[in-house]
Amino acid sequence: MLAALKARDIGAVFRLVRQYGGLSQTAIGSLTGYSQGKVSAIMSGSQQVTALEVFERIADGLHMPDQACMALALAPPRPGRRTHPTAGSPPSRPAAYR
Structure with missing residues (x-):
């Protein structure tokens, strides 16, 4: 995962999240604002982010942890920037990040 993040290879990140996190392309799309088709195109390498x-x-x-954000060369999220499924309960991270 770290190598994919440092290379900003979102296709590889999505593949790892799918493999180790058990998320479908539809679920990844729902979390990231993409259609299943767009997730598929990114995963196959036909489209790049x-x-x-x-x-x-x-x-x-x-819900990438701070270390993953920094590997992507992003600043760690500020408190309150992320939206959570329910107020007061942290989201569950895909197993790929645990």
């Missing part, structure tokens, strides 16, 4: 705000949205959506 290059925009900083998209990296931030993906990091937020997948």
Whole structure:
């Protein structure tokens, strides 16, 4: 995971989240604001993620820990920046980040 994050290879990140986190392409898309088809295209390498705000949205959506954000060359999220499923309860992270 660390190598994929440092390379900003979101396709590899999505593949690892799917493999080790058990998330479907649809679930990854739901968390990151993408359609299943877009997630599939990114995972297959036919589309790349290059925009900083998209990296931030993906990091937020997948609830990446601070170390993962820093590996992506993003600042750790500020308190309150992330949205959680329910107020007061932290989101569960995909197993790929545990």
